[in-house]
Amino acid sequence: AVLRHLLSSGLVWNEKIACLQQLEMVLQSHDDNPMFSSDLFDMFNDVIIGEIGDAHYKVASQAMETLCAAMRNPQSGYYLSHYLESLIPALFLRISDSKEIVRSHASEALGIIKDKNDPDAVMQGLVGATRACKAVKAQCAIMVYFEEVFATYKGSSGNSWRSMLAFCLRMATNKNPEVREHAVAACARVYYSGKVAAVEAALSGLPTSPRATVRKAIETSVRPTETVSSLSEAIACPDEEDSSAQSGESQMSISMMKDEADGIPVTDISPVNSDAEDALEDLDVSSRPSASEDTQDAGALRIAQLQELAATLSDTPSEEAFRCLSEIDSALLALVPVDDHNRLGVAVWSGFLKVIRAEKIDEDLACAACSTIISYFNLIPKERIEENIDSVIEILLKLNAAPNYELSSVATGAGIQLVKAADPADSYSTLAPLLPDADKMPPFQGDDARYACCVLKFFRPCLRKISAPQLRAALDMSMPSLCRCFESPHPEIRHLSLDCIVSIQQCVGRDATSDFTQSMTKTQQKLIEIQCQKS
Incomplete structure (x- = not known):
């Protein structure tokens, strides 16, 4: 009855506050309430969203207090976890309010949401906030919040953090210095956590001119003494002396990760710095460091496990399998014969083709496939690439026009690496007519201009x-x-x-x-x- 009363028109501000306070008292009880249901919280969500946006600051403030009480209640908090995509944008719209009490309650509500919900669900709400909020302070707050939420990630297979990464990279070219500073810091948090390939793939979607500048800013913001840890990763950072001694060279960050597929600990060695002229660094599998027989056996076992996982892609491609294969260890690959490289590369290539040639493309799966194949082009025999280059380039150009920014970025990155790996004469004869x-x-406008830009990026x-x-x-x-x-x-x-x-x-x-x-x-x-x- 209270919710229906709030949804009715004609209430003055003090009547709204009284109703919201009554709701808060009900929600402060942690006993199971038989009246709670999905339909009830559909109505509750509509009420809270409307009152958070109320012009009277006291109404907005009380609405957020009521929301905090609801989020703290385990029963109502469970129901509200399904409405984060609308609640989080509404809160960020008030995070830069002129009234301190409104800003304070918005910040408190966002803190509870972060602590009580799955990080990927929170990220989905954040993606919505990036579309709704245009104020500088709100955008800065979104990126700070993204850093905080990303630090709590437990290796979820969700892709929302990648969409947020793409947003932060765009903001890194913003004309406002405060926005740029927060954007670079957020990107550096992802970069330094070991997600180097994801950052490089997203960078490839930026225009050429600012790309090198943004990359340099991200690398510069990474402090050698800073360590970012999560339950799934621990990043070991080089100290300042090592960093200065190796200036201009590729630094290596070593992370000990637990492979969920087979339970075997793997040392992942990923390059932190990359060539400023290339969006994505090519894998170097030509050098073969000396290693003990035990290490070689471990490398062969690991490659066999990756091959077994890659073999499943041709029948049932899965996002999880692509993600497991995406972080390839070039030092480990150097320990095994080239023939094994090729078999692994062909298996991943077959899975990639199956995904992008599907009658109806799954965007999340396509993102994972494009991100992964970028690391494998050097392992695929050229004749396999040349057999399919025409059709693959055509599909990647279509994916570049997708409204999904992350998919567009990784498709562009995959296309650039495909052209680098293929015979240049074949690439030329394929791209010149396009x-x-x-x-x-x-x-020069809209999707046509976007298509022309992508063809030129592949052609270069x-x-x-x-x-x-x-x-x-x-x-x-x-x-x-x-x-x-x-x-x-x-x-x-x-x-x-x-x-x-x-x-x-x-x-x-x-x-x-x-x-x-x-x-x-x-x-x-x-x-x-x-x-x-x-x-």
């Missing part, structure tokens, strides 16, 4: 590997389109096409491209010349 039609005005690494004779013979396939794109009012298309033209000139020489660039303005030609000198 460039915008030079005889028509290139698409191919130009850095192809031989001069091969490229010189096929300039007609790409240069007309690239020159037209260089006239685009869309800044990213213009920037990417400039990169491609510069790469071509560096490969075949300026004279070979003069027939295509002679129609450009002197300013455009000068810009290309300057970029060639810088590169």
